[in-house]
Amino acid sequence: MRIEADRDKCAGLGMCEAMAPDFFEVDEEGTVLVLEEQPGEEHRQDLEAAVVSCPVLALKLRD
Structure with missing residues (x-):
């Protein structure tokens, strides 16, 4: 899993x-x-919550 952020x-x-x-x-x-x-797979739930919480859709998780 990889975190991508559009700054x-x-x-x-x-x-x-x-x-x-x-x-x-920030x-x-x-x-x-x-x-x-x-990050490790064990953090997926927290990271998905963070991605969904972004009001401007600046975050993505890639497998």
């Missing part, structure tokens, strides 16, 4: 960081940083 779409609202703080952080510029691009 151009990101509005910096921080929903992803709230849902999965071990994997996402930086000083107000855009998402992916802290671990290839």
Whole structure:
């Protein structure tokens, strides 16, 4: 599994960081940083929740 973030779409609202703080952080510029691009499968549920919570659809999970 791989996390993809479209930093151009990101509005910096921080929903992803709230849902999965071990994997996402909103930086000083107000855009998402992916802290671990290839997390283990055991984190899928939290990451899917974070992806779905993004109001601007800036996140994707790829298998």
